[in-house]
Structures are given as structure tokens and as C-alpha cells.
Amino acid sequence: MSLYELILSRRSIRQFKPEPVSKEILEKLVNAARLAPSASNLQPLEFIVVAEAGLRKQLFPCLKWAGYIAPEGNPKPGHEPVAYIVVIVNLQVKDKGYEWDAGAAVENMILTAWAEGIGSCWLLSVERKNIKEMLKIPMNYKIDSVLALGYPDEKPVVEDMEGSLKYWKDKQECLHVPKRKLKDIIHFNIF
Ligand SMILES: Cc1cc2nc3c(=O)[nH]c(=O)nc-3n(C[C@H](O)[C@H](O)[C@H](O)COP(=O)(O)O)c2cc1C
Incomplete structure (x- = not known):
């Protein structure tokens, strides 16, 4: 599959x-994140790989899934993620504007995972205080986001957006994800 096909x-x-x-694949994902673009090459991000069963069990209730259809988008029992990568920021290195670095790093991990047949969900709706305590993250670090990972057990489909941007599940529990049409977002030369 080409990179473009992978992205689509x-x-x-x-x-x-x-x-x-x-563990080899999880390390590969963090390595892909490590080599992402970084503003001024400051590299304020670090990554906690959580794969141990006890910690996963504690982490899962700290995550919020698919807000538009909650709780229907939650992973069902037995279908929870099998690993997480918690993205943390060293605030002593950078305390503002690190989100662009995080975006580039996380997308590198998402696409590297997908190339290995591994699905992911990038989560910003997470209980940062609880996770920070659970994973013994030092004071000078902030949790940016959590990437949930595992081999996919669903096949969401993309739709041309017609009105609403809210994703939905059909009767067969297939998730439909509306995206704005290319012609509605592309501008050549002038707006
Ligand atoms: C910055 C960011 C934060 C997100 N946070 C959450 C989240 O907390 N929970 C969740 O279920 N999905 C989350 N998502 C996933 C989005 O819901 C998803 O990307 C969107 O619905 C489009 O679907 P797609 O990723 O399949 O294209 C997040 C995505 C991004 C980019």
C-alpha cells in the first residue's frame, strides 16, 4: 500500500x-514519534508505553470515547485496547505551543501502526490527574494525550459530509465518519 493509500x-x-x-512494534512507534518534526528542534515530548494488564485496566476508565455517540462508541468488554502510548511534555523544555510537535509525533505513530495492521484512537478526553498519579509522572511533565492501540475489530467507513459532521453507527454497528468534500476545502491561488 502506498503512503497515500495508507493515509486514506x-x-x-x-x-x-x-x-x-x-514490544518491538511499540518501540517502533515511539521511534517514529522521536523522528517527527519539532519546532526549534526542542523535542519536549516523551512517551510512556503502557502494555501491562493491571495498568491497562486502571487506565481504561480514565478515557472518554466517541463523544457524539457515547456510550455506543466505547470499546465493548473484551474489545479494549491492548496497549497505550501516553504522550507527555517536559514543561521545563517547552510549556506553550508543544501541541504542534505532539500532532506530528502522534500522526507518525498512528500511520506507522496502521502500516503494521494496528488500529489506534488518539484521545484528548482523558483524566490527566488520575493518569499522572497512576503512572508516577513527575510534576514538571504534562500529559498531552493518549494513543490507544490494538488490532482492529471494526471497519469504520468514510462518508462525504452532507450537513452534519457527527459520525454515527448503523444497525450493523458500523461507524460512518463524515468528512468535508475536497471541493469545499480547497482553494487555488486565491480564496
Ligand atoms: C486531537 C484529537 C483528539 C481526539 N480525542 C478523542 C477522544 O478523546 N476520544 C475519541 O474517542 N476520539 C478522539 N479523537 C478521534 C476523533 O474523534 C476522530 O479523529 C474523528 O472522529 C474523525 O475520525 P477518523 O479519525 O476516523 O478520521 C481525537 C482526534 C484528534 C485529532
Whole structure:
């Protein structure tokens, strides 16, 4: 699959198979994040890989899934993520404007995972205080976001947006994700 095809076929995944993701692949994802663009090359981000079953069980209730259709978009019992990568920021290195670095790093991880057949969901709706305590994250670090990972057990489909931007599930529990049409967002030369 070309990189372009990989990008087009990627969707956020919220139902996973109980199959583990290897440590080798998890390391590969963080390595892809490490080499992402970084403003002034400051590299304020670090990554906590959470794959241990006890910690995963504690982390799961700290995450909020698919707000528009909650709770229907939640991973069902037995279909929870099998690993997480918690993206943290060293505030002593950078305390403002690190979100662009995080965006580039997380997208690198999402696409690297997808190339390995691993689905992911990038989560910003997370209980940062609880997670910080649970993972013993030092004071001078902030949690940016959490990437949930696992082999996909759903196949969401993209739709041309007609009115509403809210994704929905049909009777077969397939998630439909509306995207704005190319002609509505592209501007050549002048607006
Ligand atoms: C910055 C950011 C934060 C997100 N936070 C959440 C989240 O907290 N929970 C969730 O279920 N999905 C979250 N998502 C996933 C979006 O809901 C998803 O990208 C969007 O619905 C489009 O679907 P797609 O990723 O399949 O194209 C987030 C996505 C981004 C880019």
C-alpha cells in the first residue's frame, strides 16, 4: 500500500481484538514519534508505553470515547485496547505551543501502526490527574494525550459530509465518519 493509500484508509479504531501488540512494534512507534518534526528542534515530548494488564485496566476508565455517540462508541468488554502510548511534555523544555510537535509525533505513530495492521484512537478526553498519579509522572511533565492501540475489530467507513459532521453507527454497528468534500476545502491561488 502506498503512503497515500495508507493515509486514506486510516480511521480511528475503538473496537480491538484481544491479540497483543509486540514490544518491538511499540518501540517502533515511539521511534517514529522521536523522528517527527519539532519546532526549534526542542523535542519536549516523551512517551510512556503502557502494555501491562493491571495498568491497562486502571487506565481504561480514565478515557472518554466517541463523544457524539457515547456510550455506543466505547470499546465493548473484551474489545479494549491492548496497549497505550501516553504522550507527555517536559514543561521545563517547552510549556506553550508543544501541541504542534505532539500532532506530528502522534500522526507518525498512528500511520506507522496502521502500516503494521494496528488500529489506534488518539484521545484528548482523558483524566490527566488520575493518569499522572497512576503512572508516577513527575510534576514538571504534562500529559498531552493518549494513543490507544490494538488490532482492529471494526471497519469504520468514510462518508462525504452532507450537513452534519457527527459520525454515527448503523444497525450493523458500523461507524460512518463524515468528512468535508475536497471541493469545499480547497482553494487555488486565491480564496
Ligand atoms: C486531537 C484529537 C483528539 C481526539 N480525542 C478523542 C477522544 O478523546 N476520544 C475519541 O474517542 N476520539 C478522539 N479523537 C478521534 C476523533 O474523534 C476522530 O479523529 C474523528 O472522529 C474523525 O475520525 P477518523 O479519525 O476516523 O478520521 C481525537 C482526534 C484528534 C485529532
